[in-house]
Amino acid sequence: MGDMTFFSDFSNYRYRATLVPMVNIGWLGAGRSFPTGPVPTDVIEKLMLLTEDLHNIMRGVHDCEFCQEESPIRLAAKVPRGYVSLGMGELHRIDVDETIFTAPSLVIHYIIQHNYQPPENFIRAVREGRPCDGRCGNEE
Numbered sequence: 469m470g471d472m473t474f475f476s477d478f479s480n481y482r483y484r485a486t487l488v489p490m491v492n493i494g495w496l497g498a499g500r501s502f503p504t505g506p507v508p509t510d511v512i513e514k515l516m517l518l519t520e521d522l523h524n525i526m527r528g529v530h531d532c533e534f535c536q537e538e539s540p541i542r543l544a545a546k547v548p549r550g551y552v553s554l555g556m557g558e559l560h561r562i563d564v565d566e567t568i569f570t571a572p573s574l575v576i577h578y579i580i581q582h583n584y585q586p587p588e589n590f591i592r593a594v595r596e597g598r599p600c601d602g603r604c605g606n607e608e
């Protein structure tokens with residue numbers, strides 16, 4: 469079990485030291501309500517690809533606080549390995565307006581299993597934005 473964390477959508481990222489300001493998305497926690505609704509398949513597939521470029525990799529594994537899914541959570545995905553493991557790092561994405569979003573990789577599980585609907589701006593960033601170029605996070 470990793471340490472539990474909750475940050476509301478669009479709050480400022482303070483979980484780790486960071487070189488540039490980042491904005492939290494999808495840091496859900498037990499007992500906290502969150503928006504639900506459909507998320508387009510292309511967005512989910514892009515998020516799975518982003519797990520190939522994980523940031524702020526954690527020592528432990530973050531488990532879902534809403535279910536008893538086996539840890540770490542694995543999902544079949546169209547990536548070279550054939551699956552993705554979730555709960556071990558962050559997905560970073562720079563929006564077209566230069567906002568840098570950070571979401572736990574578990575966001576994919578929250579979307580698929582718990583019907584979480586990320587904000588429209590984040591969906592835009594996933595679709596039309598660009599990868600983190602090394603300025604985000606605490607990478608050396």
Ligand SMILES: [Zn+2]
Pocket residue numbers: 532533534535536537577581582
């Ligand atoms: Zn779950």
